[in-house]
Amino acid sequence: MKKTIQVPIHNQFRAFYMFFVIFSMQAGVGILGTPRIVFLEAGHDAWISIILTYLYVVILLMIMLYILRQYDNHDILGVQADLFGNFISKVIGTIYLVYFSLQLLSILVTYIEVIKVFVFPKSQSLILGLMLIIPVVYTLLGGLRVTIGVVFIFIFLTYWVLILLIEPLRQIDFLNFLPIMDRGISDIMRGVVANAYTFSGFEILFFIYPFVQGKDRMTKPIILGTSGISLLILLSTTIAIGFLSPDQLQRRIWPLLNLYKIQTSPIIERLDYVVIAEWMMVVLPKAILLMWCISYIAIRMYNFPKKASIYVFSIIILVCIPFFNEHFVIQKLIDSTKYIAYGLVYIYPLFLLPLVVIKKRVQRKKKGKNHANR
Amino acid sequence: MRRRSTKQKNHPTFPLKLSELRQMLDSELINSQDLSFTVYKQANKKVAVFYIPYLVDQQKVEQLALQSLLDMQTEWTSDTILSEIPLALGKKDSDISSIIKKVTEGRICIYVEKENEAITYELAKSEKRGIEKAETESIVIGPQIALTESLASNLNVINMRVNIPDLAMERIDVGKRNPKETRMIYIQSIANETDVNTMRQRLSELEVDMIEDIHMLKQYILDSSFSVFPQYVSSELVDRSVYSLKEGKIVVLIEDSPLALIAPSTFFSFFESTEDRYFHWELSTFIRILRFIAAFVTILLTPMYVVATTFHFELIPSQLLVTLGESRAIVPFPPIIEVILLELIIELLREAGARLPTKVGQTIGIVGGVVVGTAAVQAGITSNILIILVTLSALASFSTPNYIMGNTIRLIRFPLIILAAYYGIIGLMFGICLLIIHLIRLQSLGRPYLAPLYPLRLADFNKVFFRLPEQYQGKRFLSYRLKDRRLFNRREATKKKDTY
Incomplete structure (x- = not known):
């Protein structure tokens, strides 16, 4: 396995698009249910948990960037191989592969569940899954440029639906947030932990880094991307807590969709239908990027042919979809994904950082000595 | 094939007698009955002039070639003829098969008996029509001159x-x-x-x-x-x-x-009309946005009707639902059949209108639209509201300035209608997602089809989605990385320079 990656120019993209990559990776279906999940742990102080999570994510991103910048055009697999050798790198790479597959499966399954609950109770999971997988495969066959293009354009076509939250926003009861800091630090921290699934996704930086053109201009789009999506999560949580009473909020699995029921327009009565359909354009970019990561790891570690890797993993995931029909099974899937995410996404970079720093310092000293000896 | 080529090799070559030449032409030319072969005499010299009359400009042949040939005072040889006849593009040629080819392409050939080469003149005449007004891309103001077949x-x-x-x-x-x-x-x-x-x-x-x-x-x-x-x-x-x-x-x-x-x-250049640049910028911005909305309406209006009437009645506000329900109450078909039927009728009318002569076509359009529409509603085959929607979307599709793009937009509606009928709003969304991904994947001469939207170039937006006053558009289309990017200096252009 080569450590440094040579990327042909037609496969690179401008650093500016990293904003959209990070933004869509952190979006997905998590945002629909976050308000309730955080609320269950942190109560009406959930918004503090979200801000804390956001700050932690920003720190993590800076660390990840720092690690990657110590090397020359490496992805995480190359970094690992440099630190631990090829075998351990392959093991961790495989864990990444499994994690991304679970992530992909969980978002598809969750979205299919949303469709089943709100729109088509009796529809076949397999067909809905097919309708989600086909665009993913079609995009990926076009190459990385098309992938980034889809991510970029779909964002503009979807997030206008958030404007429709204006009506619930106007009816917020501010008393719901008082008293501030009532729940204590431990509850708020548990809220932060509960956020792990929603906020995960930024780990794509470890893999997509070699493909970015103009790497020194990357910090700003990445931070802005994560800030943007965190702001949206914060906003939706705030509106949900402010608009719904605590009892209502606890009983609703996707509070965000319930909020849309309040809004009406002269032409369309039930906007939540439109939002659920539109949400396909939020789910797809994330699914596409996840599938890209999966096929990328498979190509790089196991020398899969490109097309085969896309087809094989798509079929595996498609076959798995019908087995996740019950809500508690899906919840279990999400939970197990979350546990891997704790280790792989939220702790692993912290563990890598000192190793990289020490290794680079030792290397530099060696070089210095060599120079001195001469 | 082989036999023929060996036969050609055994051609008699120059110099030839005129009678031999005549014989040979008759045997070699497929349409030898069309060949005009005339022999002229001067003292002891004989000259043959041959050509195919309908390929050449007869008047020029007579006035320029024959007249001056017969008026020549000097002796006829290939060289003197070439210098005396007042025609450019005269060429000597010694290969008989190439001469035959040239004659079939509309040249005239002059051969002096027993010379080593013949002379050919380019006098071809191709029939063409004059330059006319543009028909398929009709515009209201601005130059209307169109290209022709020549x-x-x-x-x-x-x-x-x-x-x-x-x-x-x-x-x-x-x-x-x-x-x-x-x-x-x-x-x-x-x-x-x-x-x-x-x-x-x-x-x-x-x-x-x-x-x-x-x-x-x-x-x-x-x-x-x-x-x-x-x-x-x-x-x-x-x-x-x-x-x-x-x-x-x-x-x-x-x-x-x-x-x-x-x-x-780019995809968006199909929605441009030359006229846009002649209008004032506010007006052309408005028209351009109108066209994009029209394309959007064409694609989505009837599928949305299918979605709303087949699965999601909840989407429609109760007031509107009553009207819709009343008008759909007597219709015996499911929405998908109703919609496909009416869409096909509209397509038929369009196709018939395009194939028929102009005057009849207009009548067919009006008669067909009004009569068929009204009758369909009265017979209870379709609902009133659907007639309005289908007509509206047809109208919107005709506002696309490019004829081919207009047809494409109408065509991609049908898969969307079918998807909407089988999987409701989710199926429709699936279709739209595929459509957008397809557009992102497309390229035109290796350049992205959706430029300047993706790859994003904000500076090009004023050429595509809206327009600025002409003085402010000092740059060319940046997405294509042209050699010369600037049209003019914007600062100089926006200065008002009236001194009196």
Whole structure:
């Protein structure tokens, strides 16, 4: 396995698009249910948990960037191989592969569940899954440029639906947030932990880094991307807590969709239908990027042919979809994904950082000595 | 085949007697009954003049060639004839088979008996119509002059409008059996070199038998042959070609086709009309946005009707639902059949209108629309509201300035309708997602189809989605990486310089 990656120019993209990559990776279906999940742990102080999570994510991103910048055009697999050798790198790479597959499966399954609950109770999971997988495969066959293009354009076509939250926003009861800091630090921290699934996704930086053109201009789009999506999560949580009473909020699995029921327009009565359909354009970019990561790891570690890797993993995931029909099974899937995410996404970079720093310092000293000896 | 070639090798060669020549022509030419073969005498010299009458300009033959030949005072030899006859493009030729080929291409041939070579003159006449007003791309204001089937006159018309020295008009002959003259026109100091090379390579490497029209050529050199979307603009307006040249694009003309192919093109350039630049900028911005909304309406209106009436009644507010329910109450079909039926009727009317002569076509349109529509509602086959929607979406699709793009938009509606009928709003969304991904994947001459939206170039938006006052548009289309990006200095242009 080569450590440094040579990327042909037609496969690179401008650093500016990293904003959209990070933004869509952190979006997905998590945002629909976050308000309730955080609320269950942190109560009406959930918004503090979200801000804390956001700050932690920003720190993590800076660390990840720092690690990657110590090397020359490496992805995480190359970094690992440099630190631990090829075998351990392959093991961790495989864990990444499994994690991304679970992530992909969980978002598809969750979205299919949303469709089943709100729109088509009796529809076949397999067909809905097919309708989600086909665009993913079609995009990926076009190459990385098309992938980034889809991510970029779909964002503009979807997030206008958030404007429709204006009506619930106007009816917020501010008393719901008082008293501030009532729940204590431990509850708020548990809220932060509960956020792990929603906020995960930024780990794509470890893999997509070699493909970015103009790497020194990357910090700003990445931070802005994560800030943007965190702001949206914060906003939706705030509106949900402010608009719904605590009892209502606890009983609703996707509070965000319930909020849309309040809004009406002269032409369309039930906007939540439109939002659920539109949400396909939020789910797809994330699914596409996840599938890209999966096929990328498979190509790089196991020398899969490109097309085969896309087809094989798509079929595996498609076959798995019908087995996740019950809500508690899906919840279990999400939970197990979350546990891997704790280790792989939220702790692993912290563990890598000192190793990289020490290794680079030792290397530099060696070089210095060599120079001195001469 | 082989036998024939050996036979040709055994040709008698020059010098020949005139009677031998005559015999040989009769046996070699397939249409020898058309050949006009005349023999003239002067003192002891004999000359044969032969040509095919309907291929040459008869008047010129008589006035310029025959008259001066007979008036010659000097002795007839190949050299004297060549210098005395007041015609350019005279050529000596000693190979008989090439002479025969030239005669069939519309040259006249003069042969002095017992000389070693014959002389041919280019006097071909091709019938063509005069330059007329543009028909398919009708515009209200601005120059309306259109291209014609004659390449020479097209080159003339374009060259007269772009009178700069570095206007390149490269000639490439396309077609193996019947090569046709094709011209690739671009401005050297502006056009992107990669694009020019790509186009040149695609044209010169073409392995085809024969090309009838620019649309055939277009299909051979597409980036993606399986896409339903047109990837190059073709226009009959001279103005459009000239404007595109100035924007650094490549214009391709082919003999016998009244249209120019313009490459590279973006998806949005199919929604441009030359007229947009002649209107005041606020007005043309409004019209352009209207066109995009129209395209959107065409694609989504009837599928949304199917979605709402088949699965999601909840989508419709109760007031509207009552009206819709009343009008749909007597309709015996499910919405999908109702919609497909009516859409097909509209398509039929359009097709019939296009095939019939103009005057009859208009009548068919009105009569068909009004009579069939009203009767369908009264007979209870369709609902009133659907008639309105279908008519509206048909109307919207006709507002697309490019005829091919308009048809494409109407076509992609049908899969969406079917998807909507089977999987409701989710199926519709699936179709739209695929459509957008497809558009992102497309390329035109290797350039992204959705430029400047993706890859994003905000500076180009004023050329595509809206317009600025003309003085503020000092830059060319940046997405195409042209050699010369600036049209003029904006600061100088926006200064008002009235001194009196």
